[in-house]
Amino acid sequence: MKRWEREGVAEIEDIRLPTKEQLQKGVAIIECIQEIPCNPCVDACPFNAISMENINALPIVDFEKCVGCGKCIEVCPGLAIFVVKAKGEKATVMLPYEFIPLPKEGQMVKAINREGKEICEAVVKKVRKGKTPVVTIELPAEYAMEARHIKVKAEE
Amino acid sequence: MRIEEHPILDFKRGREIYFYYNGKKIKAYEGETIAAALYAAGIKTLSKSLRLHRPRGFFCGIGKCSSCLMKVDGIPNVRTCITMVREGMVVEDNDMELPDKEYEGCELRKKAVDVVVVGGGPAGMNAAIEASKYARTLLIDENPRLGGQLIKQTHKFFGSRRQRAGTRGIEIAKELEREVMERGVEVLLNTSVIGYYKRSHHFLAAADKINRIVYEIEAKKIIFATGAQENMLVFEGNDLPGVYGAGGVQTLMNVYGVKPGNVGLIIGAGNVGLILAYQLLQAGVGVACIVEAMPKIGGYFVHAAKIRRCGIPIYTRHSIKRAYGDGKVEGAIIGELDENWNFVEGSEKDIKCDFICLAVGLTPSIRLIAQTGAEISFINEAGGWVALHNEYMETTKEGIYVAGDLANIEEASTAMIEGKIAGLHAAHSIKPIDDFERKIKEYMEELEIFRQGYFGERPKKAKEKILEGYYEKMGERRSS
Ligand SMILES: Cc1cc2nc3c(=O)[nH]c(=O)nc-3n(C[C@H](O)[C@H](O)[C@H](O)COP(=O)(O)OP(=O)(O)OC[C@H]3O[C@@H](n4cnc5c(N)ncnc54)[C@H](O)[C@@H]3O)c2cc1C
Numbered sequence: 186m187k188r189w190e191r192e193g194v195a196e197i198e199d200i201r202l203p204t205k206e207q208l209q210k211g212v213a214i215i216e217c218i219q220e221i222p223c224n225p226c227v228d229a230c231p232f233n234a235i236s237m238e239n240i241n242a243l244p245i246v247d248f249e250k251c252v253g254c255g256k257c258i259e260v261c262p263g264l265a266i267f268v269v270k271a272k273g274e275k276a277t278v279m280l281p282y283e284f285i286p287l288p289k290e291g292q293m294v295k296a297i298n299r300e301g302k303e304i305c306e307a308v309v310k311k312v313r314k315g316k317t318p319v320v321t322i323e324l325p326a327e328y329a330m331e332a333r334h335i336k337v338k339a340e341e
Numbered sequence: 342m343r344i345e346e347h348p349i350l351d352f353k354r355g356r357e358i359y360f361y362y363n364g365k366k367i368k369a370y371e372g373e374t375i376a377a378a379l380y381a382a383g384i385k386t387l388s389k390s391l392r393l394h395r396p397r398g399f400f401c402g403i404g405k406c407s408s409c410l411m412k413v414d415g416i417p418n419v420r421t422c423i424t425m426v427r428e429g430m431v432v433e434d435n436d437m438e439l440p441d442k443e444y445e446g447c448e449l450r451k452k453a454v455d456v457v458v459v460g461g462g463p464a465g466m467n468a469a470i471e472a473s474k475y476a477r478t479l480l481i482d483e484n485p486r487l488g489g490q491l492i493k494q495t496h497k498f499f500g501s502r503r504q505r506a507g508t509r510g511i512e513i514a515k516e517l518e519r520e521v522m523e524r525g526v527e528v529l530l531n532t533s534v535i536g537y538y539k540r541s542h543h544f545l546a547a548a549d550k551i552n553r554i555v556y557e558i559e560a561k562k563i564i565f566a567t568g569a570q571e572n573m574l575v576f577e578g579n580d581l582p583g584v585y586g587a588g589g590v591q592t593l594m595n596v597y598g599v600k601p602g603n604v605g606l607i608i609g610a611g612n613v614g615l616i617l618a619y620q621l622l623q624a625g626v627g628v629a630c631i632v633e634a635m636p637k638i639g640g641y642f643v644h645a646a647k648i649r650r651c652g653i654p655i656y657t658r659h660s661i662k663r664a665y666g667d668g669k670v671e672g673a674i675i676g677e678l679d680e681n682w683n684f685v686e687g688s689e690k691d692i693k694c695d696f697i698c699l700a701v702g703l704t705p706s707i708r709l710i711a712q713t714g715a716e717i718s719f720i721n722e723a724g725g726w727v728a729l730h731n732e733y734m735e736t737t738k739e740g741i742y743v744a745g746d747l748a749n750i751e752e753a754s755t756a757m758i759e760g761k762i763a764g765l766h767a768a769h770s771i772k773p774i775d776d777f778e779r780k781i782k783e784y785m786e787e788l789e790i791f792r793q794g795y796f797g798e799r800p801k802k803a804k805e806k807i808l809e810g811y812y813e814k815m816g817e818r819r820s821s
Pocket residue numbers: 403404459460461462463464465481482483484488489490491494497498499500532533534535566567568569587588591612613614616617706709744745746747751752753754755756
């Protein structure tokens with residue numbers, strides 16, 4: 186049995202990753218690793234970068250076609266899509282955030298990993314309010330593949 | 342206890358009103374149920390058990406469990422979880438009067454239509470929409486609004502775009518409701534169907550207790566889409582006020598904007614338990630942990646991942662031993678299970694929480710369909726006793742159909758397609774529809790695609806057994 190089946194936490198080996206070059210331009214990382222009857226991400230991508238054999242298959246991102254726009258993040262009911270861009274020492278992660286208060290641009294937040302642990306400080310670069318708000322954070326590149334959630338302080 | 346701010350929902354509360362609870366004046370908002378208003382005022386004990394007079398809180402929140410029965414304006418046994426509060430209402434403890442008093446002095450109204458749909462969830466609304474394209478259709482629901490389980494689903498739905506995936510459940514409910522209204526379907530809300538009988542046609546008895554109306558409804562075809570009810574779990578203290586069905590908590594929190602408590606414990610890591618945990622966090626309510634008896638998480642990984650990121654532990658191979666507290670939940674003891682499903686000695690954990698949610702599965706609500714004489718069979722994969730039916734959702738009784746969770750515990754997406762199939766076939770068998778074959782084939786194919794993956798295995802098996810049972814029965818009948 187895989188760890189994610191027991192604990193709900195994916196390991197990096199479970200996820201399809203882009204090359205270093207692809208990561209530099211920023212691409213969608215889909216952490217949807219179990220076959221479920223779902224496909225809105227496929228329809229949402231304006232660049233046809235996400236494909237799926239049938240509705241029960243896993244979504245596959247064509248990292249060459251993907252431009253990292255993050256449209257797919259908003260529609261995904263699993264909140265399983267993140268756009269990661271890592272260039273040099275800094276990285277940005279776009280993630281879905283459905284809690285209040287929404288952070289403000291420029292605010293410092295804590296970056297959280299897949300197990301709910303705080304890993305580092307991050308700064309909020311952008312907040313896009315849509316169906317599901319999408320928050321872009323900037324943090325040290327070494328945490329780009331770890332940070333999947335944020336903790337926002339109520340005040341400020 | 343009221344939620345003022347929410348990331349997804351905007352609670353538009355109605356006019357401020359007052360009602361009386363055992364002589365005490367209580368504030369409420371128009372448009373909320375009696376149970377929600379009492380809960381918001383901190384009153385959690387709604388009734389007492391019959392013999393031992395143990396306190397009972399609400400459990401299912403959808404009118405199915407009877408633990409919220411109270412006396413309202415002199416009428417006994419009113420389900421306060423689905424009855425809207427009104428200015429000046431007098432709510433009292435139930436004094437266990439005989440049920441026949443409930444309908445004394447009601448006005449009798451008669452109706453005759455082509456198709457009646459019982460239950461206004463996703464299955465029933467779709468059945469009514471489809472049938473109304475060809476036949477005179479009446480849709481009945483005992484809740485104050487249409488939508489069934491959808492009205493509390495704040496999360497975006499899975500499935501394909503045709504089934505409105507990526508849209509939140511609450512939005513799907515609104516869209517369907519609009520379509521029902523636009524099509525001119527006649528709708529009776531706050532009205533419970535309480536009986537079925539047969540003369541030359543099918544007949545239903547229905548009652549709107551609060552407005553004191555009893556209906557006698559004659560129909561050529563009846564589609565039952567009464568949904569399912571939450572399962573109970575046996576453990577010490579499971580009747581303490583504060584032990585709720587997951588759906589009940591969702592209703593309280595997402596429909597009426599009332600917090601169930603401060604910190605909850607969730608039993609069951611299927612999709613319902615996982616989604617509920619996330620919704621609690623969104624409402625600003627704490628979640629201590631989720632316990633799951635199976636070695637694996639039963640729901641979708643993506644739902645589990647969402648709540649793990651928020652720091653909520655999921656303990657697989659664990660269960661609840663007992664709930665404790667003085668007149669209400671104050672905590673629970675959980676423990677690890679061994680291969681024989683016994684608690685491992687010394688593995689107990691004391692979890693501090695002020696409510697416990699049971700998300701341990703649903704059972705089809707077959708009480709009404711059973712009255713029709715349609716063949717009922719126990720099918721484990723379907724969630725318990727279900728009505729046998731054919732591919733058109735027709736039961737072994739001609740003109741009686743089932744759809745949605747009543748026909749097999751599944752999903753809103755499949756419930757919607759089943760509703761369409763039942764509605765289309767019911768109308769077609771009253772008066773043939775030109776492109777019936779093409780349409781029905783399309784719906785059936787959609788259903789099949791849905792049930793192809795890993796999560797489709799159980800419902801697929803259930804449906805195979807249901808069909809097999811149906812044809813066995815009908816074959817027998819034909820030959821005898
Ligand atoms: C927490 C949770 C999350 C879910 N998430 C998803 C999801 O992401 N995707 C998905 O596809 N599905 C999801 N589902 C499942 C989905 O909500 C149900 O499968 C679906 O609502 C079933 O529809 P239905 O119409 O059969 O029944 P229901 O929605 O239960 O509706 C039944 C209706 O019948 C009425 N009724 C019952 N008896 C009577 C009577 N005697 N007289 C009058 N009216 C009566 C009830 O009041 C109710 O309104 C979820 C369910 C839950 C609980």
